[in-house]
Amino acid sequence: MQLPTYIILTQHAEKHAVAGCTQPNLYMFGLAPCRMLEVEKGELRMERIRRVSLIGLGAVGAAYGSRLLMATETELSVVVDRTRKDRYRERPVVVNGQDIAFSYVLPDEDVEPADLVLIAVKYDGLAQALKDIRRHVGPNTIFISLLNGIASEDDIRDVYPNNPILHAVCIAIDAVRSGSDVTFSSLGYISFGDASGQQPDIVERVRELFERAGIGYEVPADILRTMWWKFMINVGINQTSAILRAPYGVFQQSTDAHTVMAMAMREVIAIARQLGIELSEDDIDRFDDVLYAMAPTGKTSMLQDVEAGRPTEVEQLSGRVLQIGRQLGVPTPVNEVLYRAIRAITPASP
Ligand SMILES: NC(=O)C1=CN([C@@H]2O[C@H](COP(=O)(O)OP(=O)(O)OC[C@H]3O[C@@H](n4cnc5c(N)ncnc54)[C@H](OP(=O)(O)O)[C@@H]3O)[C@@H](O)[C@H]2O)C=CC1
Ligand SMILES: CC(C)(CO)C(=O)C(=O)O
Numbered sequence: 001m002q003l004p005t006y007i008i009l010t011q012h013a014e015k016h017a018v019a020g021c022t023q024p025n026l027y028m029f030g031l032a033p034c035r036m037l038e039v040e041k042g043e044l045r046m047e048r049i050r051r052v053s054l055i056g057l058g059a060v061g062a063a064y065g066s067r068l069l070m071a072t073e074t075e076l077s078v079v080v081d082r083t084r085k086d087r088y089r090e091r092p093v094v095v096n097g098q099d100i101a102f103s104y105v106l107p108d109e110d111v112e113p114a115d116l117v118l119i120a121v122k123y124d125g126l127a128q129a130l131k132d133i134r135r136h137v138g139p140n141t142i143f144i145s146l147l148n149g150i151a152s153e154d155d156i157r158d159v160y161p162n163n164p165i166l167h168a169v170c171i172a173i174d175a176v177r178s179g180s181d182v183t184f185s186s187l188g189y190i191s192f193g194d195a196s197g198q199q200p201d202i203v204e205r206v207r208e209l210f211e212r213a214g215i216g217y218e219v220p221a222d223i224l225r226t227m228w229w230k231f232m233i234n235v236g237i238n239q240t241s242a243i244l245r246a247p248y249g250v251f252q253q254s255t256d257a258h259t260v261m262a263m264a265m266r267e268v269i270a271i272a273r274q275l276g277i278e279l280s281e282d283d284i285d286r287f288d289d290v291l292y293a294m295a296p297t298g299k300t301s302m303l304q305d306v307e308a309g310r311p312t313e314v315e316q317l318s319g320r321v322l323q324i325g326r327q328l329g330v331p332t333p334v335n336e337v338l339y340r341a342i343r344a345i346t347p348a349s350p
Helices: 024-028 059-068 082-090 123-132 152-159 200-213 223-244 248-253 255-274 281-291 301-308 318-328 333-345
Strands: 005-010 017-021 034-040 051-055 075-079 116-119 142-145 165-171 176-178 181-183 189-193
Touching: 051 059, 059 075, 059 116, 059 176, 059 181, 059 200, 059 301, 116 123, 123 152, 142 152, 142 200, 152 165, 165 200, 165 223, 176 301, 189 200, 189 223, 223 248, 223 255, 223 281, 223 301, 223 318, 223 333, 248 255, 248 281, 255 281, 255 318, 255 333, 301 333, 318 333
Parallel strands: 051 075, 051 116, 116 142, 142 165
Antiparallel strands: 005 017, 005 034, 165 189, 176 181
């Protein structure tokens, strides 16, 4: 029998094969942390993402999680505390009318580290989520956060400074959650990338996973610009929709609603440009292409929070705009009105 050949790569010199051997367990000696790639017929085979751990099974997490469950060669674990586990056992998560049999893991259970940790909680749950997934994190575990806003990647970096983190946002998904029932007509796509430009292999591995799972994606040339574009979108439509209690149809029909949304977006454009991120009026038009394709009955995540009486992510939207605007000396009066109005009608985050 012919043994497979392995190439051993150190974490910090992944481009340089440091040894070839036929005994995979050799990589235990002196080279950790490291990764192995199998060589097949003389060609390097990409190390596939096989173990995925997801935390946050709401609108976004359940929607993308249901796709990841269908990916071949992938094991998906959903990290939940005891209370949530009991709740999901009593009332299973339903996505587009189908009960989904997720595999739940408690934070203290012993597990193999994941290849990829996917985070889909709201911002006020992020600090706890980063504690709860600790047993799923090994030296090479990749992180992707699907949270809105521009802060979560830095928060992950603070807790897991040595792990690869890709930036990501989901665009044009119209998922709505009611209790543990999630429905969507479009999953949109995940725009993701490596802000450091140093980890093209990691981007490729995630791209290959999304292909296998049937999750739409794009890898833009400048992921930080895309993050700010999405931030502009959320500052505009999430906040205006929350105050007007307006689903997407209202923004498709009403020039007034659309104008308020665009006024809030323009303040993001102004601060972004001061920071060297070249957003412009065209970026509002680009969002219109997305907006007019969304289900008229669909609702932003912030409107869903308001209707469910939950705290909102306002501190991550206008809260951030006001903070950065003050630092840069850029006036942000529209966001100040939105900030105060949203805080007036919603409970504060714990
Ligand atoms: N909804 C949408 O269409 C979109 C949302 N987003 C962004 O994605 C992120 C998630 O939003 P969304 O899915 O709507 O939020 P949801 O409120 O629907 O879901 C968040 C989920 O995380 C769970 N959760 C929180 N903390 C933990 C924890 N420690 N362990 C396990 N589960 C936990 C919550 O459980 P529980 O309910 O029990 O507290 C809830 O099920 C937000 O940042 C949002 O802005 C981005 C694009 C679109
Ligand atoms: C862009 C939008 C409005 C829908 O995907 C969103 O990000 C949200 O609802 O939070």
